[in-house]
Amino acid sequence: MELNILVVESGGNREWEKVKSYLKRRGVAVYAASVREAFRVLRNEPIQIVLADFNLNHINSISFLKRVKAIKPHVEVIFLSGHVQLSKAIEAMKEGAYDFYEFPTNTKLLMAVVEKAVEKQALFVQKVELERKVKERFNFGKIVGRSKAMQHVIEIVGSVAPKNVNILLSGETGTGKEMIANAIHYNSPRVSKPFIKVNCAAFNEGVLESELFGHEKGSFTGALSKRLGRFELANGGTIFLDEIGDISPSTQIKLLRVLQEKEFERVGGNETIKVDVRVIAATNHDLKKLIDQNKFREDLYYRLNVVHIELPPLRDRKEDIPLLVSYFINKLNEEKDYRIKGITKEAMQILLAYRWQGNVRELENALESAMALAEKDVIEARYLPAFLLSEQPHNGDFYHISNNLSLYEVEKEIIRLTLEKAGNNKTVASKLLGIGLRTLQRKVKEL
Ligand SMILES: Nc1ncnc2c1ncn2[C@@H]1O[C@H](COP(=O)(O)OP(=O)(O)OP(=O)(O)O)[C@@H](O)[C@H]1O
Ligand SMILES: [Mg+2]
Structure with a gap:
């Protein structure tokens, strides 16, 4: 050493x-x-x-x-x-x-x-x-959100975590499904037992079955030795089945049986194996739709979905953005030994205006990149990824205005931007600004 x-x-x-x-x-x-x-x-x-x-x-x-x-x-x-x-x-x-x-x-x-x-x-x-x-694992405080929607999620997680029920998590990518699954397991009586994660979309049909249920030696070409499946490994604990919407009909049947009877056979085996496993499943598909399209079994859906927790997209809870921003700044400061103190109003406005299709994950990545580029101890707008900035003109209710402009300059800037958006059509621009056409014409002359 x-x-x-x-x-x-x-x-x-x-x-x-x-x-x-x-x-x-x-x-x-x-x-x-x-x-x-x-x-x-x-x-x-x-x-x-x-x-x-x-x-x-x-x-x-x-x-x-x-x-x-x-x-x-x-x-x-x-x-x-x-x-x-x-x-x-x-x-x-x-x-x-x-x-x-x-x-x-x-x-x-x-x-x-x-x-x-x-x-x-x-x-x-x-x-x-x-x-x-x-401490961190057990800490619900890691789930950031003061919006009504997130407060509701946190409340449900708190009440169902200790109970032995299966849970279905749904929500767009990056909304925190895996984070919630962790919070549930680590706040349940199964905490000292295994927590096994399987990304169902990562395997093709046959491989997924042998991942989940294991296989006997010689059950297929390449099965050189017996292998325990994830359900066996998770015995006594929790299994997290991520991207559950992507599993094939035949695997769905086997899964249904584990959920109903708590038993299964390894691929190529006759021995029936009994397990006690709590299932948390996650998906960013609309499973109801998949049921309508006959792609997902309804009976399986009801077994998985004893409690359903829907994670709202970030754009529907923008009041969480400032909170998440300071959470991630602190977290990254600690992880990367940065000393960022905050973010300018201008940069925050850009974050508030963006659509965040990748949700919280995308926000975290954007901040990580800005913090790596920032030369001072404050995140300024120019350090944010370019795609955030280029989106601005499409967003109707956002104006890019720096702090030190006078009221006169602000008015001028807003009129200029609105005209630009209206393709220089003064009638359209005056409607967007909520003023009369003649008032606009007068102001344009003045300014
Ligand atoms: N409310 C939140 N508070 C703090 N961190 C969050 C929150 N929501 C998400 N995160 C963080 O964002 C990142 C993405 O979350 P997670 O991996 O749980 O998303 P996901 O819904 O599983 O996404 P995907 O569908 O793409 O797998 C993680 O680093 C997670 O810790
Ligand atoms: Mg995930």
Whole structure:
């Protein structure tokens, strides 16, 4: 493992040279800094351990320790010192110092202690990361939306998640079906059991059947060994059948049987296998329509659709856009270590006016791209993907107006844009603007 150690000494003790050169010989990246520089180095470099003189200049060693912990709680501090006052040393240990050594040091021993501290630290970081992940999974707060429609969805998810019922999720691409499926499983009593996802559209008919139900050795060319299907793997837990509208009639029959009887046979097998699996299915098709066209079995539909959750398209809940924007800015700041503080009004207006056929996913992608391009800490309109901007002229109720225009200039701009849209026909333009033709003619002259 790579070791990065910050050495903070007060100077004057030759023992430090011995320590540093030993560490370097052992392949450790040694950052040497004065007290003044130490905190900056600590913030900017991947420091794991601080080795500090117990008698530092300008700062009491306990205060130093506290500041290090405040900046990076998981970094361990080991003090070294020429002469140690026992009571002080005890105080330092109580405040969270990792260890304490008197010069002359046994460098080998010191190295062993450092390695141990780093091991402990790695465990700590892993634990924190794990806790964060678990918390996130369980957190309904991840589902962003204050619109009535989304509040309704969140409410239903909260009430059905703990119950053992099958759920059908529908909605356009990118509306959050998979996110909701996750929220349901991780907030259900099956949380510690498997959560298995199958994208039904990704396999052709035969392959999908063997994916879902498994196969016996030799059941078809290429079936070289027995294979467990996803239903067997999901036993006790939840299976997420994505793009359910795309499955073939024969697979539909088999699926119906699992839902009704909770049993099936592997492809090419005779043994009946019993499973207890909760099914969450998702589709961006209108299944009712597919039923009318005889492409989807009605009985299967009713088995899947015990509770139906319909995710509304983003364009029908534009009040969620500002909320999603700040959610994604925070999320991407964290993931990519960006420092974006916000978005200009102008850019937000563009986001509010766009149609978002790819829904929340498309919005997230647009922000990711804008954040990668932004040169300052604010997302400006010019950093947004070009397709968002080119759509503007088609959108009747949107005008591209920057903040610092006077009322006079705004009026001029609106009239200019409306005339442009009306193909320079003043009668049409005056209707669009809701003013009389003569008023428009007068204004055009004035402006
Ligand atoms: N309300 C929301 N709050 C926060 N994030 C959301 C929300 N809705 C969607 N997302 C995010 O948008 C992205 C797309 O969502 P998801 O994959 O769940 O969509 P989907 O409906 O399954 O789309 P598809 O039909 O294309 O598979 C994901 O990153 C998801 O976390
Ligand atoms: Mg999906």
